[in-house]
Amino acid sequence: MFENLSERLSGVFDRLTKQGALSDEDVKTALREVRVALLEADVSLPVARDFVKAVQDKATGQAVTKSVTPGQQVVKIVHDALIDTLKGEGEPGALKIDSPPAPILMVGLQGGGKTTTTAKLAKRLKERDGKRVLMASLDVNRPAAMEQLAILGVQIGVDTLPIVKGETPVQIAKRAKTQAGLGGYDVYMLDTAGRLSIDEELMQQVKAVRDVANPRETLLVVDGLTGQDAVHTAENFDERIGITGVVLTRMDGDGRGGAALSMRAVTGKPIKFVGLGEKMDALETFEPERIAGRILGMGDIVALVEKA
Amino acid sequence: RLMGRSTAQPVVRRALDDEMLEQLEELLISADMGVDTALRVTANMAEGRFGKKLSVAEIKQLLASEVSRIMEPVARPLPIYSKTPQVVLVVGVNGSGKTTTIGKLASQFRAAGKKVVIAAGDTFRAAAVEQLQVWGERAGVPVLTAAQGSDPASLAFDAMGRAQEEGADLLLIDTAGRLQNRGDLMEELAKIVRVIRKKDETAPHNTLLVLDATTGQNALNQVKVFQEISDVSGLVMTKLDGTAKGGVLVALADRFGLPIHAVGVGEQIDDLSPFDPDEFAAALVGTDG
Numbered sequence: 286m287f288e289n290l291s292e293r294l295s296g297v298f299d300r301l302t303k304q305g306a307l308s309d310e311d312v313k314t315a316l317r318e319v320r321v322a323l324l325e326a327d328v329s330l331p332v333a334r335d336f337v338k339a340v341q342d343k344a345t346g347q348a349v350t351k352s353v354t355p356g357q358q359v360v361k362i363v364h365d366a367l368i369d370t371l372k373g374e375g376e377p378g379a380l381k382i383d384s385p386p387a388p389i390l391m392v393g394l395q396g397g398g399k400t401t402t403t404a405k406l407a408k409r410l411k412e413r414d415g416k417r418v419l420m421a422s423l424d425v426n427r428p429a430a431m432e433q434l435a436i437l438g439v440q441i442g443v444d445t446l447p448i449v450k451g452e453t454p455v456q457i458a459k460r461a462k463t464q465a466g467l468g469g470y471d472v473y474m475l476d477t478a479g480r481l482s483i484d485e486e487l488m489q490q491v492k493a494v495r496d497v498a499n500p501r502e503t504l505l506v507v508d509g510l511t512g513q514d515a516v517h518t519a520e521n522f523d524e525r526i527g528i529t530g531v532v533l534t535r536m537d538g539d540g541r542g543g544a545a546l547s548m549r550a551v552t553g554k555p556i557k558f559v560g561l562g563e564k565m566d567a568l569e570t571f572e573p574e575r576i577a578g579r580i581l582g583m584g585d586i587v588a589l590v591e592k593a
Numbered sequence: 594r595l596m597g598r599s600t601a602q603p604v605v606r607r608a609l610d611d612e613m614l615e616q617l618e619e620l621l622i623s624a625d626m627g628v629d630t631a632l633r634v635t636a637n638m639a640e641g642r643f644g645k646k647l648s649v650a651e652i653k654q655l656l657a658s659e660v661s662r663i664m665e666p667v668a669r670p671l672p673i674y675s676k677t678p679q680v681v682l683v684v685g686v687n688g689s690g691k692t693t694t695i696g697k698l699a700s701q702f703r704a705a706g707k708k709v710v711i712a713a714g715d716t717f718r719a720a721a722v723e724q725l726q727v728w729g730e731r732a733g734v735p736v737l738t739a740a741q742g743s744d745p746a747s748l749a750f751d752a753m754g755r756a757q758e759e760g761a762d763l764l765l766i767d768t769a770g771r772l773q774n775r776g777d778l779m780e781e782l783a784k785i786v787r788v789i790r791k792k793d794e795t796a797p798h799n800t801l802l803v804l805d806a807t808t809g810q811n812a813l814n815q816v817k818v819f820q821e822i823s824d825v826s827g828l829v830m831t832k833l834d835g836t837a838k839g840g841v842l843v844a845l846a847d848r849f850g851l852p853i854h855a856v857g858v859g860e861q862i863d864d865l866s867p868f869d870p871d872e873f874a875a876a877l878v879g880t881d882g
């Protein structure tokens with residue numbers, strides 16, 4: 286459905302100067318197409334704008350080697366810059382879970398995949414890292430949200446905090462903390478209700494939870510199919526609650542994943558994991574190279590240029 | 594800046610030139626309209642007005658009416674037929690708001706004096722059935738269920754029988770969320786439709802595709818594939834109470850022309866409104882204050 290960047294650029298390529306250094310005009314022409322490709326991949330407009338500007342500065346005047354066309358050269362520069370932006374510092378997928386019991390707070394918009402990701406992460410911590418994990422649902426809003434987490438807990442063999450109806454999220458968080466300490470758990474995970482980033486009351490509520498639990502990690506769970514709204518979500522959640530990382534879900538879909546770039550650019554926080562399905566083992570650590578090719582809609586040409 | 598909040602200052606008129614058009618395009622792109630559609634909408638709006646001096650308010654007003662003009666033909670409520678039970682199948686990707694929307698619809702139809710039955714066709718997701726049962730209670734509507742992991746098509750078949758026996762006016766069938774590129778899950782959906790047609794070849798009478806307003810350009814693919822597989826007859830867009838504007842609906846109206854029946858504006862039972870093109874356009878362009 287979408288033209289990929291190489292198709293887009295093919296027309297432009299021909300018009301680019303054939304040798305020497307990339308001229309200002311060459312780069313400008315090519316980057317106009319890059320901008321459109323980014324926007325079609327759902328990169329948020331301000332992020333796409335800044336990104337293109339940064340690449341413009343980097344590319345202008347660069348020597349074009351004989352083996353590639355100027356267009357390919359631009360693509361390579363764009364691709365490398367994408368990976369640079371997407372890459373966070375440190376080990377991808379690493380979580381601060383020393384000093385047990387370490388709290389992990391899961392936040393995000395409605396339906397993004399928090400509850401599913403909570404259980405997937407718990408399973409991973411248990412099986413890969415040999416951690417004892419306790420999960421607690423603080424979702425007093427969505428019907429059967431607590432039951433959902435409890436069922437997943439049974440499926441993956443991870444304990445969930447017993448459900449007590451009528452408690453507030455803060456009360457549940459306190460109980461989870463106590464229980465995690467008494468029960469000798471290494472990690473306790475707090476799954477929260479979905480909330481709009483402009484919902485003052487619910488944002489206050491999750492702040493109160495944060496202040497009680499003092500989470501080692503606060504993960505923003507974001508739908509990988511998110512469009513332009515990614516900037517608002519990222520900004521508001523990070524400003525109000527302070528996130529330590531991002532999990533992108535539904536990357537098993539055929540979305541182009543531009544939200545990844547928006548999230549990174551706006552928050553500066555690492556994308557730690559991607560969700561690749563509904564099953565409990567469909568969680569992988571984030572790989573910037575894969576997403577970069579996907580955003581540009583063109584894994585292959587980059588590989589080609591790499592070889593050249 | 595053009596898009597900033599207007600304050601009580603003397604009205605500045607600006608020429609509707611290329612620079613201005615580009616800013617307007619960006620406004621629309623930021624609302625998820627997509628590059629192509631944004632270009633076309635601004636070009637249409639500028640036709641015959643290029644170079645004219647206009648105030649920001651006038652320009653936004655023109656843009657809003659252009660959007661609203663495109664959306665007018667697709668703003669249609671869910672049609673109610675005399676044939677009973679009218680079968681409404683609800684489909685969409687994961688987490689878009691299908692189950693919640695069914696709860697809201699059930700409540701509205703019941704309030705309108707219809708006899709409604711719900712089938713909990715999501716036999717996959719943990720506690721999907723329990724979630725829908727709560728909505729059934731809230732709406733005062735019975736919910737037919739099957740065990741987790743059982744075949745959703747056979748539940749749909751049984752539910753058709755029950756709805757017929759009970760003389761229901763409407764049968765709302767929930768389905769599990771599925772991404773449109775998952776061939777196996779789309780085939781499962783196709784099977785649900787086939788099995789429903791064994792009971793009544795005119796059913797499902799409506800297939801509602803539920804879209805999440807935060808979704809970007811992937812919504813185009815969602816509509817394309819779900820329509821191929823399950824003959825989508827109308828759209829509902831949820832989560833328009835957030836910061837997302839749902840501009841992709843304009844691209845969808847342009848390309849597919851499917852009716853938009855309703856919009857979700859919250860998590861409560863009454864938070865489902867008819868789709869209003871003027872309101873939608875105003876929010877999209879930012880003339881709603």
Ligand SMILES: Nc1nc2c(ncn2[C@@H]2O[C@H](COP(=O)(O)OP(=O)(O)OP(=O)(O)O)[C@@H](O)[C@H]2O)c(=O)[nH]1
Nearest residue numbers: 395396397398399400401479535560561562687688
């Ligand atoms: N295909 C796919 N589906 C996913 C993924 N992660 C979650 N889901 C599905 O998305 C839907 C919503 O997931 P939940 O975990 O309930 O989302 P949530 O954020 O907890 O939702 P609320 O609590 O209502 O805000 C479910 O159908 C999940 O199975 C993923 O990576 N890929």
Ligand SMILES: Nc1nc2c(ncn2[C@@H]2O[C@H](COP(=O)(O)OP(=O)(O)OP(=O)(O)O)[C@@H](O)[C@H]2O)c(=O)[nH]1
Nearest residue numbers: 395396687688689690691692693770832857858859
């Ligand atoms: N703010 C807001 N939230 C909504 C709206 N519609 C649904 N939601 C929320 O979105 C989340 C997902 O809704 P569901 O109805 O479970 O979505 P679903 O499509 O049935 O999800 P799956 O069955 O897991 O695919 C829940 O937290 C709902 O409360 C809406 O219009 N506005």
Ligand SMILES: [Mg+2]
Nearest residue numbers: 399400424430
């Ligand atoms: Mg949840």
Ligand SMILES: [Mg+2]
Nearest residue numbers: 691692715721
């Ligand atoms: Mg559902």
